[in-house]
Amino acid sequence: MIVDLHNHTLLCNHASGSIDEYIKKAIETKTEYFGFSDHAPMDFDPKYRMNFNQMNTYEKDVLDAKLRYKDKINILLGYEVDYLKGHMDDRVLNAKVDYLIGSIHFIEGWGFDNPEFIGRYEEQDIDEIWQKYFDTIEEMANTKLFDIVGHLDLIKVFKFMPKKDITLIARNALIAIKKADMVIEINVAGYRKPIKEAYPSSSLLQLAFKLEIPITFGSDAHEPNQVSLFNDEVIKLAKSVGYIECAYFENRKRKFIKF
Ligand SMILES: [Zn+2]
Ligand SMILES: [Zn+2]
Numbered sequence: 001m002i003v004d005l006h007n008h009t010l011l012c013n014h015a016s017g018s019i020d021e022y023i024k025k026a027i028e029t030k031t032e033y034f035g036f037s038d039h040a041p042m043d044f045d046p047k048y049r050m051n052f053n054q055m056n057t058y059e060k061d062v063l064d065a066k067l068r069y070k071d072k073i074n075i076l077l078g079y080e081v082d083y084l085k086g087h088m089d090d091r092v093l094n095a096k097v098d099y100l101i102g103s104i105h106f107i108e109g110w111g112f113d114n115p116e117f118i119g120r121y122e123e124q125d126i127d128e129i130w131q132k133y134f135d136t137i138e139e140m141a142n143t144k145l146f147d148i149v150g151h152l153d154l155i156k157v158f159k160f161m162p163k164k165d166i167t168l169i170a171r172n173a174l175i176a177i178k179k180a181d182m183v184i185e186i187n188v189a190g191y192r193k194p195i196k197e198a199y200p201s202s203s204l205l206q207l208a209f210k211l212e213i214p215i216t217f218g219s220d221a222h223e224p225n226q227v228s229l230f231n232d233e234v235i236k237l238a239k240s241v242g243y244i245e246c247a248y249f250e251n252r253k254r255k256f257i258k259f
Pocket of ligand 1: 012039
């Protein structure tokens with residue numbers, strides 16, 4: 001991928017491989033801007049993320065790698081932050097990074113993308129679940145704390161689809177994203193999940209394009225061999241909608257590159 005801003009490291013306790021292995025794969029696949037955005041620490045669900053004491057190590061390791069590889073690739077530093085009201089922490093929000101991805105992994109404390117809790121989908125009206133998810137995305141955008149919306153329609157992960165038109169459910173969230181001047185990512189993790197397609201779907205991407213919301217790309221790699229997978233598919237998807245450029249960030253400043 002020419003720009004790839006969503007990648008994890010060992011520190012989150014559910015990824016494997018060294019920083020160097022990720023970067024080597026990115027160089028091999030001709031990535032120009034490769035960003036690490038590991039799960040930021042939070043006082044909720046701590047086992048799937050680094051802890052606050054590890055932030056220094058993480059940031060230093062990525063910045064060291066940035067220098068080491070500076071003639072071959074541009075390495076960027078970020079965090080994927082779980083947006084969860086009451087659990088946001090200034091140590092993360094004010095970290096000196098290139099960008100912050102804001103992601104929703106919880107609806108009212110329910111880890112809806114965790115197969116362990118899949119039963120909960122049967123307990124509520126599916127349209128309501130989807131609406132709650134996108135209402136939370138809207139709330140997150142309104143905080144203006146983040147640069148990128150992570151995997152915009154993650155709620156489709158297990159393929160429990162709403163009866164209602166998805167673009168109607170997501171419309172206000174996308175308008176809030178535009179107002180907050182955020183970017184959405186085309187994230188390929190969905191290809192590795194039951195839904196078997198990128199986040200977001202083509203219909204949501206079309207709506208984003210109409211609203212002039214910029215895009216970026218993310219492997220969401222949790223192991224080095226996932227870096228740049230499905231590149232051809234996402235470039236095709238982005239172009240089919242009309243996108244010709246994608247965003248990356250340096251020191252929280254947005255820049256664009258054609259793909
Ligand atoms: Zn993860
Ligand atoms: Zn995520």
